[in-house]
Amino acid sequence: MRGAVIHAPGDVRFETLDDPKILRPTDAIIRTAVTCVCGSDLWPYRGAEPIGDPHPMGHEYVGFVEEVGSEATSLRPGQFVVGSFATSDNTCANCGNGFQSNCLNREFMSTCQAEYVRIPNAQGTLVATDETPGEDLWPGLLAVSDVMGTGWWAADAAEVEPGSTAVVVGDGAVGLCGVIAAKEMGAERIIAMSRHEPRQKLAREFGATDIVTERGEEGVARIKEMTGGIGADSVLECVGTAESMSQALQSARPGGNVGFVGVPHDVAVDGQELFFSHVGLRGGPAPVRRYLPDLIDRVLTGRIDPGKVFDLTLPLAEVAEGYQAMDERRAVKTLLKP
Amino acid sequence: MRGAVIHAPGDVRFETLDDPKILRPTDAIIRTAVTCVCGSDLWPYRGAEPIGDPHPMGHEYVGFVEEVGSEATSLRPGQFVVGSFATSDNTCANCGNGFQSNCLNREFMSTCQAEYVRIPNAQGTLVATDETPGEDLWPGLLAVSDVMGTGWWAADAAEVEPGSTAVVVGDGAVGLCGVIAAKEMGAERIIAMSRHEPRQKLAREFGATDIVTERGEEGVARIKEMTGGIGADSVLECVGTAESMSQALQSARPGGNVGFVGVPHDVAVDGQELFFSHVGLRGGPAPVRRYLPDLIDRVLTGRIDPGKVFDLTLPLAEVAEGYQAMDERRAVKTLLKP
Incomplete structure (x- = not known):
């Protein structure tokens, strides 16, 4: 063969x-x-x-x-x-x-x-x-x-619930499938972070209600603005870099959840930051x-x-x-x- | 005054x-x-x-x-x-x-x-x-x-459920109250990690079914032995040091949960280790x-x-x-x- x-x-x-x-x-x-x-x-x-x-x-x-x-x-x-x-x-x-x-x-x-x-x-x-x-x-x-199983897992690990707000970090195939999953799980608002037009289009087709093009600190600030200052209920981290993880953790509201499904490369989570954020964190191979x-x-x-x-x-x-x-x-x- | x-x-x-x-x-x-x-x-x-x-x-x-x-x-x-x-x-x-x-x-x-x-x-x-x-x-x-509110939060963040196995890392007042909380939430097996006899006694009085005196890698190995090789459903981290956090994370089974309530001092969680463990992590001020x-x-x-x-x-x-x-x-x- x-x-x-x-x-x-x-x-x-x-x-x-x-x-x-x-x-x-x-x-x-x-x-x-x-x-x-x-x-x-x-x-x-x-x-x-x-x-x-x-x-x-x-x-x-x-x-x-x-x-x-x-x-x-x-x-x-x-x-x-x-x-x-x-x-x-x-x-x-x-x-x-x-x-x-x-x-x-x-x-x-x-x-x-x-x-x-x-x-x-x-x-x-x-x-x-x-x-x-x-x-x-x-x-x-x-x-x-x-990818669809992994996007589902990201939404599941981020505990997406009916009526909630979900942010998807990463506009690759997994992130896009994460949008599908968040929609199926009943999220009312789904914010896809993407700066690539064809991917934005597909994200919208899959159920994203908002697109955010900013990244890093600016991206976090934008999410806070859109969520009454506190952050999103659920964040799906679908990249796996230190930057994307930091962005995901900071985008979640106190007591919110981050599901991380990108294999982390050089990622270390600061214990005290995670502590005072009250954010729940779970990831892994789907x-x-x-x-x-x-x-x-x-x-x-x-x-x-x-x-x-x-x-x-x-x-x-x-x-x-x-x-x-x-x-x-x-x-x-x-x-x-x- | x-x-x-x-x-x-x-x-x-x-x-x-x-x-x-x-x-x-x-x-x-x-x-x-x-x-x-x-x-x-x-x-x-x-x-x-x-x-x-x-x-x-x-x-x-x-x-x-x-x-x-x-x-x-x-x-x-x-x-x-x-x-x-x-x-x-x-x-x-x-x-x-x-x-x-x-x-x-x-x-x-x-x-x-x-x-x-x-x-x-x-x-x-x-x-x-x-x-x-x-x-x-x-x-x-x-x-x-x-301390009782914090012990309760540790068990809640570690998602203790009826019939589950819970490990409590730390035998201070918070850890001891964590034993009470795990018992109230219906844990079937509650393993208190303690090497101080009066605290072991109080832990048992509060509902601990087992006491483990080993710490660090040996403590983890002991927990694995006691849980069919996979680890505990829930781990309550009630100390806040790098050692206790590492011990807690390694004591949880794949897909289990660690609730951490000791203010972390010099704790960094490795992203890839957390990823492959499938463990959910949540903490903070109760x-x-x-x-x-x-x-x-x-x-x-x-x-x-x-x-x-x-x-x-x-x-x-x-x-x-x-x-x-x-x-x-x-x-x-x-x-x-x-």
């Missing part, structure tokens, strides 16, 4: 790879229906994370079950499945507590920009749809496997598996369409261009078709 | 002071029934916080209304009242959100180790009991004005006013007896000895009688 391999910063190639095989009885092999490039894939692509030896890339996927291990008895070949970027047995204590992305047997997926993918702990990780959804729904379901049944249903019934975050579609063979377009901000998110 | 004044580390004196006066129409003056020394009073006493000019001390109080300003119309002289260490108008947006200790008109009390005290925003700050409670209940009600009606009721009905944290009672005139006994850990908490 063929798939993407990163060799060095800026150097992603489409290469022939060994076909994946069932290694454990709990594995399944899927044939990829569609996959994509994640904002977090840009960290190594931009040289901001070490690469080491050349290795496959990708952790977002929907596909068709091709083969199942002897213990993945609830799955059968031909099923259309949606998974998560983190595998889970869905039976351990952490899974039972709803934190499947902290499963005691978790593995982070990393080979999904390819024609076939091995899924560890397939039965606990994958959710099959009743029938094969139309191709027009595949992008939305693909989004659910990571427990996508917890949300899958609900989010799949919202996509299949047309209630949400997170597939709109894909503004560039390419054949998988052109994966290198998919990275480059996102790196140069010509695309929010690239969908890849094997 | 007379009251306590701190002059330098280790130097607290009982002196003649000006009688407090109504300065604003929202003020009240109370005659102190009982007051006490707080663990946080030891920071300046030990030289860990700057003192500056000599100044009065104390922020915990119950007393009798002596005089009211023209706008404190719901209060009347003679009433027995319980307040909070932080004043609140109880009408601003933050008060409305339940964070009265972040009131837009907040003042931190600081003159309560005295015979009379001026209470700003008295109507929003004080809660009067229907009748004057018996003297045996005064210590419990005094505890409610700070919104005691939110809890006052409920906690007063629990004390008056005898359901809880947080007054037991006072293991030394002195005349107010001997306030210096009250500080010294706590500094030398001869007392958990000193009650002072004017």
Whole structure:
């Protein structure tokens, strides 16, 4: 089969790879229906994370079950499945507590920009749809496997409630999906922080009621102005830098909540500042598996369409261009078709 | 009148002071029934916080209304009242959100180790009991004005739920009151971390099911052992040092919660560690006013007896000895009688 391999910063190639095989009885092999490039894939692509030896890339996927291990008895070949970027047995204590992305047997997926993918702990990780959804729904379901699940988690961790005010820091695919989530959870006012016109437009389409273009201290001041001087009930931090985290924490009202879902890079939170803010802070890799049944249903019934975050579609063979377009901000998110 | 004044580390004196006066129409003056020394009073006493000019001390109080300003119309002289260490108008947006200790008109009390005290925003700050409670209940009600309210907040911020496992880091008066709170909120297992026998005994009396004497990494390992390897649902951080915060965060299970109520001194939380832990973190000065009606009721009905944290009672005139006994850990908490 063929798939993407990163060799060095800026150097992603489409290469022939060994076909994946069932290694454990709990594995399944899927044939990829569609996959994509994640904002977090840009960290190594931009040289901001070490690469080491050349290795496959990708952790977002929907596909068709091709083969199942002897213990993945609830799955059968031909099923259309949606998974998560983190595998889970869905039976351990952490899974039972709803934190499947902290499963005691978790593995982070990393080979999904390819024609076939091995899924560890397939039965606990994958959710099959009743029938094969139309191709027009595949992008939305693909989004659910990571960015939509992560946007949902951001809103959940930020405890968005009906009638509340939510601020979304970050206008990437996750931030945009965070807008969808805040809207679905009933936020009355959703303030998207963005200075890119196409993303502002999509944010509005997804339910943002206000756009703030200012950043940093100015952005915080603007949010305070818009919220009676006290700040927002919920802030979704969807970037992961020290600046975005500081902006998020300062934008929340006393007793409000920040959900942070961008993997933090060089972020340290001052204990005394957090203390006197009364702000609640929770983040982490999204427990996508917890949300899958609900989010799949919202996509299949047309209630949400997170597939709109894909503004560039390419054949998988052109994966290198998919990275480059996102790196140069010509695309929010690239969908890849094997 | 007379009251306590701190002059330098280790130097607290009982002196003649000006009688407090109504300065604003929202003020009240109370005659102190009982007051006490707080663990946080030891920071300046030990030289860990700057003192500056000599100044009065104390922020915990119950007393009798002596005089009211023209706008404190719901209060009347003679009433027995319980307040909070932080004043609140109880009408601003933050008060409305339940964070009265972040009131837009907040003042931190600081003159309560005295015979009379001026209470700003008295109507929003004080809660009067229907009748004057018996003297045996005064210590419990005094505890409610700070340490019991703070212990309750720690358990609330740590989201203690019926049937859950709670760990309490810190065996001072606040930690001990945290045990009471966790028990009242229905925690099934309450693990108190303490190596002081009299405090262990009181923790057990208050509802602790287990005592852990190890600290730091060893303490964390012990908690993990006791909780199926994953950690506790809720951790109450009642100290405020970098070590205790780290211990608290590591003792919580993925997706669990840490409530931190010790004012943090030199604490920085690593963003990536917090991220991958999935732990929710919230702290701050306790919104005691939110809890006052409920906690007063629990004390008056005898359901809880947080007054037991006072293991030394002195005349107010001997306030210096009250500080010294706590500094030398001869007392958990000193009650002072004017």
